[in-house]
Amino acid sequence: MGGQEIEQLIRLLGRLPGFGPRSARRVALYLLREPHTRLAPLARAMERAGEAIRTCSSCGNLDTSDPCHICSDPLRDKGVVCVVETVGDLWALERAGVHRGVYQVLGGTLSPLAGVGPEDLNVSALLTRLHQGTVREVILALGATVEGATTMHWLMDQLETYEGLTVSRVAQGVPMGGALDVLDDGTLAAALGARRPA
Numbered sequence: 119m120g121g122q123e124i125e126q127l128i129r130l131l132g133r134l135p136g137f138g139p140r141s142a143r144r145v146a147l148y149l150l151r152e153p154h155t156r157l158a159p160l161a162r163a164m165e166r167a168g169e170a171i172r173t174c175s176s177c178g179n180l181d182t183s184d185p186c187h188i189c190s191d192p193l194r195d196k197g198v199v200c201v202v203e204t205v206g207d208l209w210a211l212e213r214a215g216v217h218r219g220v221y222q223v224l225g226g227t228l229s230p231l232a233g234v235g236p237e238d239l240n241v242s243a244l245l246t247r248l249h250q251g252t253v254r255e256v257i258l259a260l261g262a263t264v265e266g267a268t269t270m271h272w273l274m275d276q277l278e279t280y281e282g283l284t285v286s287r288v289a290q291g292v293p294m295g296g297a298l299d300v301l302d303d304g305t306l307a308a309a310l311g312a313r314r315p316a
Contacts (some may be wrong), residue, residue: 203226
């Protein structure tokens with residue numbers, strides 16, 4: 119099919135999320151058809167990104183500066199911290215433009231079966247902010263999974279000792295435009311449990 123370099127490219131592409139061997143071969147073929155205009159610019163961009171990316175010491179976001187552009191933005195409300203599992207969740211909220219505060223990326227959720235305990239989560243920066251007394255509200259925006267719920271309850275226990283701190287969580291349930299008959303039981307239960315006056 120190709121030389122060792124091509125096989126390695128296909129193998130590496132196949133490790134990306136959402137890619138399997140067939141899609142990796144298709145992408146490799148697309149890039150290799152015009153290596154100077156497709157493959158070379160991509161390789162340079164990836165190399166530059168790899169050298170420039172930093173993990174924000176304040177929130178855990180990935181950016182080219184530390185602190186990240188969100189934490190260093192003077193227009194952001196530093197008194198409202200949205201706690202998310204991953205950088206991908208942070209980016210999704212930023213795309214939606216629904217949060218004007220700052221974030222805390224945990225880097226995962228508690229999972230005793232996978233050996234992930236509280237010490238494995240990035241919580242220390244959040245606790246540092248809370249000790250400084252500048253945070254008014256913590257929004258828990260964790261996934262609607264068993265691990266997400268476990269992590270949320272553990273965090274709520276940690277946060278209840280801070281006087282004057284409001285702890286909220288994102289509502290879960292029926293998505294916009296969603297039909298009830300196609301939703302799973304857990305989503306329907308969460309939607310009814312999170313109901314509010316009409």
